[in-house]
Amino acid sequence: MKTLALPLAALAVLSAAACKPSETTQDGDTLAATSDPLILAARDNFKPIPEGPAQIAGVTATPELVALGEALYFDPRLSQSHALSCASCHNMGLGGADARPTSIGHHWQxxxxxxxxxxxxxYNFVQFWDGRAEDLVAQAAGPIANPVEMAMLTGQLVPTLKSIPGYAPMFAKAFPAEADPISEKTVPIAIAAYEATLVTPNAPFDRFLRGDAAALTDQQKRGLKSFMDSGCTACHSGTNVGGAMYAKFGLVADPSEDVRPAADTGRFAITGDEADRYAFKVPTLRNIALSAPYFHTGSVWSLDDAVQIMAKTQVGKTLSAGETADIVAFLGALTGDQPKVAMPVLPPVTGKSVKPVN
Ligand code: HEC
Ligand code: HEC
Incomplete structure (x- = not known):
């Protein structure tokens, strides 16, 4: 191997002139020293997904809590029919979604x-398209009771779980301080603690942000540049390349009725504030290549089309086929390591357990 002929002192001078020194982010992430202008520009807009689970305010994730949450996440007996679990619509083999425009819930609704x-x-600042749940704990109770989702009958969740004997020790270990650990309060906490582990670090783009200029292809680099130059980063930025603010869908031009139907007013339905009409949470673009179809209507099946619609409606720009392909290639670099999920063996029912209702 050749050794670099420059003396160390000269190297130090060079790097001081051209290079931003390595830094440690708030999440403890190390961003290597670099002088690559595209990496430096990207760091102004985005942050890598940290290794390890996301943190939920007020929840201390023990292994027992996460294991319980995992079982509950995959357990269809949290639904009235015992046919639908969280994983039915948030399938880890389908990028954490269900590959449908809108989901099929209870009674095929x-x-x-x-x-x-x-x-x-x-890593989203709020949950749901309209942000009506403040965090994962607040969110998790929603689908269980939602009549078009899991449709669990009021008051039936706790008796059902209590009638499956294997859950008692799991809840006791997960919630050692609770006198009555199986409750409407504890179930969402456990599920949320598990969901916080469903992160996808180490995408090519994360490696690029950390300083590996070779982690993106030339086309992905052009796409990243177009993404930033087109102003996509006004809304899609930060750790989740989105998930940090609300924005009107149709800021510059109205999307077509099938893509943004008049009846779903988004955030306006929550706040009643006219400024919020058609505002939605800006979604994360992490793993976006895995989770077609797109938008809150799921009406757009190709990522190329979704990108062109965004350019027209949000920044008032018509992208060429080449620019579109570049941006889509960049979005492909946002696919990280998918969670390694082993289907948990769920505690079995007994003859006395609560039966499914069809
Ligand atoms: C029948 C399909 C279905 C089932 C079952 C289901 N969900 Fe969902 N989930 C959805 C839909 C649809 C939305 C978006 C609803 C909205 O925004 O109004 C959603 C939204 C979410 C979100 C918000 C994500 C974001 O970025 O805003 C989370 C988290 C979530 N679900 C977790 C769960 C958990 C946990 C369970 C099980 C307790 C569950 N879901 C069960 C369909 C489902
Ligand atoms: C003014 C804010 C804003 C800007 C700028 C913006 N977006 Fe979006 N983006 C959103 C919102 C809000 C949604 C959700 C729309 C909906 O479904 O209601 C979204 C959705 C998307 C989706 C679909 C995500 C999904 O999960 O279905 C993609 C892809 C996307 N944006 C890419 C882009 C690209 C590429 C650009 C730049 C050309 C861009 N966005 C610019 C706010 C913005």
Whole structure:
């Protein structure tokens, strides 16, 4: 191997002139020293997904709590029919979503909106397309009771879980301080603690942000540049390349009625504030290549089309086919290591357990 002929002192001078020194982010992430202008520009807009689970305020994730949450996440007996679990609509083999425009819930009913991915949801500032749940704990109770989703009958969740004997020791270990550990309060906490582990670090883009200029292809680099130059980063930035603010869908031009139907007013339905009409949570673009179809309507099946619609409606720009392909290639670099999920063996029912209702 050749050794560099420059003396160390000269190297230090060079790096001081051209290079941003390595830094440690708030999450403890190390961003290597670099002078690559595209990496430096990207660091102004984005942060890598940290290794390890996301943190949920007020929840201390013990291994027992996460194991319980994992069982509950995959357990269809949290639904009235015992046919639907969280994983039915947030499938880890499908990028944490369900590959449908809108989901099929209880009695084959169609929901009103596309199921967003659960992957990295812990890094979203609020949950749901309209932000009506403040965090993963507040979110998790919703689908269990929602009549078009899991449709668990009021008051039936706790008796059902208590009638499956294997759950008692799992809840006791997960909630050692609770006198009555199986409750409407503890179930969402356990599920949320598990969901916080569903993160996808180490995407090519994360390696690029950390300083590996070779982690993106030339086309992905052009796409990243177009993404930033087009102003996509005004909304899609930070750790989740989104998930940090609300924005009107149709800021510059109205999307077509099938993509943004008049009836779903988004955030306006929550706040009643006219400024919020058609505002939605800016979704994460992490793993976006895995979770077609797109938008809250799930009405757009190709990522190329979704990108062109965004350019027109949000930044007032018509992208060429080449620019579109570049941006889509960049979005492909946001696919990280998918969670390694082993289907948990769920505690069995007995003859006395609560039966499914059809
Ligand atoms: C029948 C399909 C279905 C089932 C079952 C289901 N979900 Fe969802 N989930 C959805 C849909 C649809 C949305 C979006 C609804 C909205 O925003 O109005 C959603 C939203 C979410 C979100 C918000 C993500 C984000 O970025 O805003 C999380 C987290 C989530 N679900 C977790 C769960 C958990 C945990 C369970 C089980 C307790 C569950 N879901 C069961 C369909 C489902
Ligand atoms: C003004 C804010 C804003 C800007 C700028 C913006 N977006 Fe979006 N983006 C959103 C919102 C809000 C949604 C969700 C729309 C909906 O479904 O209601 C979204 C959705 C998307 C989706 C679909 C995500 C999913 O999960 O279905 C993609 C892909 C996307 N944006 C890419 C882009 C690209 C590429 C650009 C730049 C050309 C861009 N966005 C610019 C706010 C923005």
């Amino acid at each position: 169609l929901g009103g909106r596309n199921a967003p991915t659960v992957l990295n949801a812990g």
